[in-house]
Amino acid sequence: MRYVSTRGDNLNDSKSFEYVLLAGLARDGGLFVPASWPAPFSESELVEMASLSYADLAIRLTQPFIGDAVAPADLARIAHETYAGFEHPATAPLTQLGPSFWLMELYHGPTLAFKDYALQFLGRLFDHVVARRGERLTIVGATSGDTGSAAIEACRGRDALSIVILYPEGRVSEVQRRQMTTVDEANVHNVAVAGTFDDCQAMVKGMFNDLAFRDELNLAAINSINWARILAQTVYYAYAALALGSPARPVTFAVPTGNFGNVYSGYLATRLGLPIRHLMVATNANDILARFFNGAGYYKSDVVASISPSMDIQIASNFERLVFELQGRDSAAVRALIDSLDRDSGFEIAADKLELARRLFSGQRVDDARAFECMARVWRECGTLIDPHSAAGVAAAEDALAQQETGAEQSAMICLATAHPAKFPDAVEQATAIRPALPDRLADLLQRPEHVTHLPNDLAAVKEFVQACARDAQGGKAA
Numbered sequence: 001m002r003y004v005s006t007r008g009d010n011l012n013d014s015k016s017f018e019y020v021l022l023a024g025l026a027r028d029g030g031l032f033v034p035a036s037w038p039a040p041f042s043e044s045e046l047v048e049m050a051s052l053s054y055a056d057l058a059i060r061l062t063q064p065f066i067g068d069a070v071a072p073a074d075l076a077r078i079a080h081e082t083y084a085g086f087e088h089p090a091t092a093p094l095t096q097l098g099p100s101f102w103l104m105e106l107y108h109g110p111t112l113a114f115k116d117y118a119l120q121f122l123g124r125l126f127d128h129v130v131a132r133r134g135e136r137l138t139i140v141g142a143t144s145g146d147t148g149s150a151a152i153e154a155c156r157g158r159d160a161l162s163i164v165i166l167y168p169e170g171r172v173s174e175v176q177r178r179q180m181t182t183v184d185e186a187n188v189h190n191v192a193v194a195g196t197f198d199d200c201q202a203m204v205k206g207m208f209n210d211l212a213f214r215d216e217l218n219l220a221a222i223n224s225i226n227w228a229r230i231l232a233q234t235v236y237y238a239y240a241a242l243a244l245g246s247p248a249r250p251v252t253f254a255v256p257t258g259n260f261g262n263v264y265s266g267y268l269a270t271r272l273g274l275p276i277r278h279l280m281v282a283t284n285a286n287d288i289l290a291r292f293f294n295g296a297g298y299y300k301s302d303v304v305a306s307i308s309p310s311m312d313i314q315i316a317s318n319f320e321r322l323v324f325e326l327q328g329r330d331s332a333a334v335r336a337l338i339d340s341l342d343r344d345s346g347f348e349i350a351a352d353k354l355e356l357a358r359r360l361f362s363g364q365r366v367d368d369a370r371a372f373e374c375m376a377r378v379w380r381e382c383g384t385l386i387d388p389h390s391a392a393g394v395a396a397a398e399d400a401l402a403q404q405e406t407g408a409e410q411s412a413m414i415c416l417a418t419a420h421p422a423k424f425p426d427a428v429e430q431a432t433a434i435r436p437a438l439p440d441r442l443a444d445l446l447q448r449p450e451h452v453t454h455l456p457n458d459l460a461a462v463k464e465f466v467q468a469c470a471r472d473a474q475g476g477k478a479a
């Protein structure tokens with residue numbers, strides 16, 4: 001399979017999977033998408049997939065997108081190694097919360113958030129491909145909390161990789177911060193930036209857009225803009241749908257959303273032929289996407305801090321991939337819209353295109369008060385603790401079902417639980433009076449020493465630091 005950029009001048013200028021994996025962001029600033037969509041799987045193919053293990057399903061679904069970039073035997077080994085490290089035998093288990101209403105627990109990986117499902121796979125893919133090329137990579141990423149620890153966990157101790165993670169100082173939870181800063185491998189570098197997540201993300205983009213810098217350091221991205229992450233996340237959509245009776249039974253997903261990466265993977269699942277009736281885009285008070293799907297255009301506003309910090313995002317980077325489809329894959333039109341987002345405060349798309357989007361997607365804003373109420377109710381009525389991010393999805397699903405607006409009531413509802421409740425113990429305790437405990441393997445997290453560098457919200461200073469990390473790694477290798 002070949003890939004093109006959402007901002008590409010020439011859609012015939014396509015790239016390989018290996019290129020897309022290592023580059024992350026296209027050189028024109030766009031995001032990679034398949035040059036054309038593969039034919040969806042047939043109903044009988046889907047029926048056969050229902051009996052596969054999580055790892056085998058991952059191989060089956062990702063192979064067509066990876067092609068010959070990774071040999072089949074290597075892909076099989078990587079997938080099995082990746083998901084063997086997850087704690088629950090079902091990998092992504094479903095818990096029933098109501099009639100035809102399910103929670104998919106995506107927090108059984110090493111850092112207790114859904115990002116492990118893709119990043120554990122991505123880290124191994126990077127390692128495999130880079131080792132084969134005899135190169136080194138400098139991975140840079142911005143995190144609003146969970147990406148950073150999941151990326152670090154995926155890269156720690158791997159010889160060919162250095163990783164630098166930027167996070168907004170004071171805006172990630174203590175558990176999230178410590179999951180990053182307590183890793184003491186020499187190839188791991190944490191940077192606390194005096195700014196917001198959007199500032200951190202803008203600096204990562206700034207580093208990638210400096211092509212000389214990017215080439216010199218062999219930069220690679222691990223943020224959710226990386227196509228391989230999108231691809232790997234599609235597996236749990238298919239796994240849950242098949243477990244609940246697809247293709248015969250249609251499903252709806254409610255997805256706690258920040259950067260639009262997770263829910264875009266649900267979109268990819270629809271392109272693979274899974275009977276997904278609806279995708280609910282649940283936001284917190286940072287509701288740019290909810291406003292968009294409700295017809296108010298895509299306009300930035302200030303980021304406000306919420307109890308679901310991993311969703312405290314105003315510019316949803318992966319949204320550009322959907323915009324590309326809605327614009328009929330017209331990259332000039334995408335460039336014009338992104339331009340007005342950068343220059344002014346946002347953009348609108350034509351009513352017919354919005355209508356098209358609304359056939360599959362809807363946007364729901366869930367503020368903190370509603371999320372608290374939801375965490376309390378789910379605990380009281382079902383005996384299940386959910387974290388504040390997951391509560392946004394569950395509350396959005398409850399509200400949509402109550403209003404019977406989206407057609408979701410005709411399908412099995414699956415809410416994605418994106419983090420373990422113990423990652424956000426304060427909010428969970430406030431809602432339920434129960435303080436969730438960390439799993440045993442993380443029990444001493446609060447006692448481990450931290451390693452972090454504090455930097456101003458200044459691209460030049462951050463670049464200098466990244467350069468120094470890469471130089472040290474080279475030197476370390478030579479010595």
Ligand SMILES: *Cc1c(COP(=O)(O)O)cnc(C)c1O
Pocket residue numbers: 113114115145146147224256257258259260261262263310311389390418419
């Ligand atoms: C990253 C994250 C999200 C948002 O996911 P996107 O792919 O950015 O939309 C939601 N919940 C949790 C717990 C996260 O870590």
